[in-house]
Amino acid sequence: MKEVPVKIEHNGAWASIRLGLEEDHLVIPPPINRKVLFRDVVNLEERKNLLIITVKGEPEVVYRILTVEKVIMVMRRLILMLCNGYRLNAYFLSPAVRGGVLVTDAQWEKGAIVVVRTGIWFVSGTKQVCIPLLDVADIELTKKEVQGRQTDVVMLEHVDAGEVVTSFVLCPISTLQILFNFLTDATKSMEMKGDELDEYDQQVAMLVYSGMDSSAIINMLSVNNKRLNEVYDKLIGLGIAEVVEIRREVKLTTKGIKYIADATKQ
Amino acid sequence: MIRCLMGRILIVDDTLFMRTLLKNILFSGGHTIVGEAADGEEGIAKYRELKPDLVTMDVVMPKMNGIESLKGIRQFDPAAKVVMCTAVGQEQMVKLAIKTGARGYIVKPFQAPKVLEEVKNVLAS
Numbered sequence: 092m093k094e095v096p097v098k099i100e101h102n103g104a105w106a107s108i109r110l111g112l113e114e115d116h117l118v119i120p121p122p123i124n125r126k127v128l129f130r131d132v133v134n135l136e137e138r139k140n141l142l143i144i145t146v147k148g149e150p151e152v153v154y155r156i157l158t159v160e161k162v163i164m165v166m167r168r169l170i171l172m173l174c175n176g177y178r179l180n181a182y183f184l185s186p187a188v189r190g191g192v193l194v195t196d197a198q199w200e201k202g203a204i205v206v207v208r209t210g211i212w213f214v215s216g217t218k219q220v221c222i223p224l225l226d227v228a229d230i231e232l233t234k235k236e237v238q239g240r241q242t243d244v245v246m247l248e249h250v251d252a253g254e255v256v257t258s259f260v261l262c263p264i265s266t267l268q269i270l271f272n273f274l275t276d277a278t279k280s281m282e283m284k285g286d287e288l289d290e291y292d293q294q295v296a297m298l299v300y301s302g303m304d305s306s307a308i309i310n311m312l313s314v315n316n317k318r319l320n321e322v323y324d325k326l327i328g329l330g331i332a333e334v335v336e337i338r339r340e341v342k343l344t345t346k347g348i349k350y351i352a353d354a355t356k357q
Numbered sequence: 358m359i360r361c362l363m364g365r366i367l368i369v370d371d372t373l374f375m376r377t378l379l380k381n382i383l384f385s386g387g388h389t390i391v392g393e394a395a396d397g398e399e400g401i402a403k404y405r406e407l408k409p410d411l412v413t414m415d416v417v418m419p420k421m422n423g424i425e426s427l428k429g430i431r432q433f434d435p436a437a438k439v440v441m442c443t444a445v446g447q448e449q450m451v452k453l454a455i456k457t458g459a460r461g462y463i464v465k466p467f468q469a470p471k472v473l474e475e476v477k478n479v480l481a482s
Contacts, residue, residue, distance in 0.1 A: 190468040190470060190471025191463050191467025192475045255468060257464075297378075301378055302468055311381060
């Protein structure tokens with residue numbers, strides 16, 4: 092059995108342990124003292140050097156493991172290949188487009204797609220990428236040219252560090268349809284009817300997407316602040332935008348006016 | 358040699374909205390917008406007249422599309438730096454644009470930082 096040094100959260104504190112890694116399970120030594128079968132893992136999340144493993148049971152148990160990237164890579168791979176999630180062999184291209192710019196050196200990778208409770212993992216021999224379901228902005232069953240042929244693919248758009256990233260998944264059409272339905276269902280809360288925004292609201296949303304601030308939008312659409320705020324309220328109300336900054340407008344007091352007047356005399 | 362990464366840019370797009378958006382993004386990145394054109398023909402004419410450092414070119418436009426316009430510009434100036442603006446799923450157009458000599462590609466809808474990065478890369482190339 093391979094052993095790796097990690098820190099594991101136990102009773103609100105971090106305990107340093109040597110975690111045992113087997114082909115199909117983890118051995119967590121005291122103070123936790125538990126064997127975790129990978130097939131019992133129902134969710135896997137990652138935040139920087141932290142791996143969060145949810146194991147089925149009554150109730151479910153969540154392990155938070157802190158370790159170096161190299162160990163995380165090995166653990167992720169072992170868990171994802173056997174965990175209790177929706178898994179299929181596929182080719183994926185991720186990222187294909189980032190922030191609207193084509194990633195020119197992107198290549199199709201052969202591997203697996205593993206859908207767990209909170210995210211979709213792309214796993215290949217060299218890459219493990221997670222798209223949290225909450226960050227998925229769009230899913231489409233579409234066609235893409237692959238080796239000169241128009242091929243059915245699933246297109247996924249997600250938000251990563253404020254940028255919209257587009258990825259593609261390629262596998263037999265019947266599997267694609269299942270994956271598409273599964274993902275559509277998993278991200279149902281993000282869907283909109285389509286008629287909530289009029290053309291003007293859509294233009295504002297597009298400008299926000301492109302990174303324009305309020306003053307730029309006011310100039311571009313020749314709109315006043317009140318009207319723009321109405322659109323913002325609508326976008327916020329629909330849950331498709333959030334306030335990140337409140338800007339203030341000021342006017343000078345008499346003291347301020349006097350200060351400027353004096354300053355210009357000097 | 359120090360390469361200047363701020364460019365004189367010509368925007369070719371049939372929609373006023375996209376032209377204005379690109380203008381704002383590029384201006385915020387310190388570039389100068391030397392002109393705008395609403396179709397491919399006008400794009401070629403404006404290129405000849407203004408000789409910009411870079412052109413952002415929409416693909417689907419009336420009168421003359423972006424690919425034809427790119428060809429016309431490259432006939433006049435084989436070293437022209439043209440960045441194509443395409444929609445997701447227009448791989449055929451992208452391939453054709455590469456063959457025709459496009460230097461960069463941005464996909465609509467786009468985000469300002471990435472557009473500026475691509476423009477900077479093409480200007481520096």
